[in-house]
Amino acid sequence: MNQVTIRIPTPLRSHTGGLDEVVVEASTVREALDALGRRHQGVLEQVLDQHGKVRRFINVYLGDRNISALAGVETPLHESNLVISIVPAVAGGRG
Secondary structure (H helix, E strand, C coil): CEEEEEECCHHHHHHCCCCCEEEEEECEHHHHHHHHHHHCCCHHHHHECCCCCECCCEEEEECCEEHHHCCHHHCECCCCCCEEEEEECCCCCCC
């Protein structure tokens, strides 16, 4: 198991008591997110859907790589990349 820092975006901080980072022990991204969900009620439902997949308008990064380009939530955590960032997708356009 590795110590992992999960960066929490502003919209989800109401579930973490205002914390912008949470440190957990895990060996995969899924284990890290599950640990976050056990510690902070309601946050996991905002990140994962009922099938355990990352929601459509949420991106999860391991270091600077989107986990969708890796092994998804089953991506293993190695000692060199121990920061997970949860990033809500931002819609934009011309006004």
